[in-house]
Amino acid sequence: MQLTDLTIHQLHDLLRAGKTSSQEVTQAFLDRIADTDEHVNAFITVCPQEALQQAEAADARLKAGDAAPLTGIPLALKDIFVTEGLRTTCASQILNNFVPPYDGTAVAKLKEQGAVILGKLNMDEFAMGSSNENSSFGPVRNPWNKDCVPGGSSGGSAACVAARQAVATLGTDTGGSIRQPASHCGVVGLKPTYGRVSRYGVIAYASSLDQVGPVTRDVEDCAMLLGAVAGYDPADSTSVDVPVPDYLATLKDGVKGLKVGLPKEYFIEGLDPDVKKAVEKAVDILRELGAEPVEVSLPHTDYAVACYYLIATAEASSNLARYDGVRYGQRVDQEQGLIDMYRQSRAAGFGPEVKRRIMLGTYALSSGYYDAYYLKAQKVRTLIRQDFLDAFNQVDVILTPVAPTPAFEIGEKTANPLQMYLSDIFTIPVNLAGTCGMSLPCGMSQKGLPIGLQLIGRPFGEETLLRTAYAFEQAGDWHQQQAPL
């Protein structure tokens, strides 16, 4: 077993016992990145020098007996997290020279624990995409099959963990952007309840939907990393002042008597047969472990994608208005005045999908169309959220596939934006409802691609999600499968 194969909890034990050092572990991951990233393209920026300095400081802390759970653990961050003194691009040309003057809250929390930051990860530009093909730094490749996408938008975050280039990573999830790539890459990913993790210092896409979450090798690591970044933050007015439970304390409590809801709207025609089989097998395993499957209904599921692409694009058009070539980012200089400078800078700096969403959102918010599109979508959002609240009167957790198919091929869906949007059909409703969901490996397709299981919990019900996921994971060995890279 190599150092780069280990989990956070395994490395933490080795570091505490003095059996290895953070410098040794960090160097092992840096070597692994150097050996593999030409095939994966998970990183936009690697920072070996800074990482080794952080590792040295962590080793001193470990020696002094002052170690936190993440002290000396090499992690990597989606390039949407602003990092002091470290270039942050959001995978966009408009920010390709942006060096933030501060750390966001989640990053600051990791640094306080003494975690090592290996670098910044590739993603769909401004987190807009489901395949990581919308990056201006080139597509990320799936470590299980280099012809396939890793999913998106946190494609780099998921591929990096699957390729064993970092122990764990942080991503963000607006419509499935942690769960869908985690599913396609065979790793664990969790989107917390809206308000659970601070968004301060996270570049905004759709502010009422965006949420920060962990991508890890197993469920125990997921619980540790979530615990490290969760919590109220006065700097984010939408973070919620609910105490953070000790997720590890209840992790191994099992699922006896737990009611697991199976929404009939998610087991539809068009679901890939391998995915269907793997998810049904997961239901059987949970039943054997003592859980009670119950059919539930989420009647407005079919409207979620339409609802999302109005709300998310409207919020994006507003959020991305700040890229005007004045305070930061790229400027196209010419002589035709201020407005033209805005227009030219934005046209040169944004990629096609970002332009498409800004256009759609601007239209949905424009005079005469606001009620028909944006307000209508907000009303449908109420119905979708109510579906989940009603279902959670009957069950403790909801179980579904993460995506209708395993990872698709690079280029397969780029010609048809609408077809691409529909690949998020099972993850989008969770963001609209504002509740929590996670993805964990539950099988392999006949072509050897990972299949993910989605668990959805009540608002602030992350403990139940994690304990259900842990019970399922420990009953099998899907989390121990390694991408052939």
Added chain:
Amino acid sequence: MKITRAQVERVAQLARLALSKEELDSLTSEMDAILGYVDKLNELDTDNIVPTAHAVPMENAFRDDVARQSLSTEEALQNAPAASDGCFLVPKIIE
């Protein structure tokens, strides 16, 4: 048609995007297809439904009105494409 090419040009103006003819052409057909798809929301009667702006209901969240440290002028300007005398520089707007 859900949207015309002239409307798309108008939206591009509002969005401050200088788009090429080719971009305007493809956006017209793509936006038309997407708007056709989202039309399905009209199957639902939402007359008496309260809109959801945020999934977590909350009122205005205010901090105590206490001065605290923020970015220095130098830090705030460090990423500016053009700056001078502690200010952001933009093209001339008054002749």
